[in-house]
Amino acid sequence: MNRLIGLIALVAIVACTPKQKETPEEPSTLSGLKRSNFQSSLNGDSTDLFVLKNANGMEVTVTNYGGRIVSVMVPDKNGTLQDVVLGFDSIQGYTSVSNNLGATIGRYGNRIANGKIKVGGVEYQLPQNNYGHTLHGGPEGYDTKVFKAVQPDSQTVVLTYLSKDGEAGFPGNLDVKVTMNLTNDNAIDIQYEAETDKETVVNLTNHSYFNLSGNPGNTILDHLLTINADEYTPVDDTFMTTGKIDKVKGTPMDFTVATPIGQRIDDTTFVQLKNGKGYDHNWVLNTKGDISRVAATVVSPVTGIQLDVYTSEPGLQVYTGNFLDGSMTGKKGIVYNRRNAICLESQKYPDSPNKPGWPSPYLKPGEKYTSRCIYKFSVQ
Template structure:
């Protein structure tokens, strides 16, 4: 009889374990709040595993991230009526991310933005980097961090740690660069992105995030009716190849003045103003007034349609604002949305473009024994 009960107990344990395992397997297939499935991201590249990681807080806000390119895939936040909206552009599967040349939601490196003619000088040695944008190097070149697989460690429901070793000579950059990106979904509905990097040889580094925001929650719509504020008295003008000239100009009396909130579409097509003609709209770096103080507001975007407010805080001296001028309808993303011109805005915290070649600008150089740090906070709330 004792043996009979032992057998029954064993069968019960096996059944419970089996049910638990089945539940766990089912959970990997469950759609996120955004409707994205983890299984559609589970893949590999050069032997490195790709996956989808989901952060959520007590308010029901949810952020989905893939370690392919360290990309923010979806951000679900409430609008003024409490309806959850996905406010970033992207794809719902890994195949589309890999099949198209895009920066949607990506961690950008080694150097965000442009480097003139792809040339840098480090410790007296000139390095030629790949040229992928009007003869310049953009966002680390054609094989930047956006196409690399980061090692991922989900610390808890609200924290994801991504690491990557960029080897000496990768994309032409000197030094073995160890990178750590920590993404934290806070309880006040902010995505707190913290960057760290160390090198064994002097190099340059300028990391940023390239999320495309559309606060209407409908990426078929433009962002032209959104209200933009930028805490900057100055900006760095560009030439017709989008390269900074080396000047720093006042925003006073120009369409670049967003110190007082302005509707984005109000002046964006004023091509009599040469900078808007060169950029085909806004695609410029603003010199922030914040002095690297993370507590001071750098910029904000407000959707008049949904009441969703996005605030940006950073330790960086500059902010690239890009209004999706080169989206052309060839990318069809999540929910079947067609990504057309000016259907999103990017807010990239950064060193100024081409800083390695402009010695009077904030330095992007990193030496052995030093630690590069940078921080960007994207905070979401609702205003009625």
């Protein structure tokens, strides 16, 4: 009898105990990302993930850590959304290993010979982080900085950063503004602005790693590449531009018609492919800063996804992921191996501060630096 009374009492207690509310699961982005995994504090600055969506259902995510594009979801030839850029699932992925995946690059994108520039008659020594040269602003370039971010609408994020005088050796306090807008014609329109209080050099770009197959476990060697350029700037075996401008005609650098990236990439009898370990070169664009003309086109024969690049800059660095080596594991646990992506970086020519006659990267007080790059997606 006592056991029965005890059982009745227990049932009564359970029945009267209020049920705890279940915590709703955090929604994911279309690319499977959790915003909370990007919300952190780095040296007192807050990081976050910003989601852009357009009327067509395309989605782009951006983190203010390094001003990085994290994911780009675009429809393939079957209407299935595919993520076409490399990246990580969390802020820790970006901070735990040195990388520039998707990053805003500055103060000077690409290489500066021996890390030396002369501005206003004064020589400045910059950190040397690549074969004795300065690459992408040095080891603590803008890819390692936390930008302030505001999202004025569902299709735009505005990133700002004050690069202080002397940062990475560069002169002048530089106010940087990067506006990323996802347009309704499936383009990421990136507009750069900068102003300085002291003469300096500026060359901002984006370092997204594209794989239009939707699976970054695949190489991009089957992607068809077209570059609207009859000339390029050759490099030595330290990847530094020699100062020459050569013709592409009759060489593996000729992409004036659509050509598989892998068709000639390992032809090391051509010294430029040997020096660059593949393609890692600046093309001198025929577009000459005309943003309405296509600078380059990449197409995946697997998905039919096409990427057209437009830029106000005179040059485009094409890099075929030659140094991806399997040491990084990205979104969805996919390992990034050699030539799993292609980068298309709008820019002044590499080492322009030390190459008289090349497009000038100099910015003076009272002037405004502007640059624009559009990555437009469609289906072939």
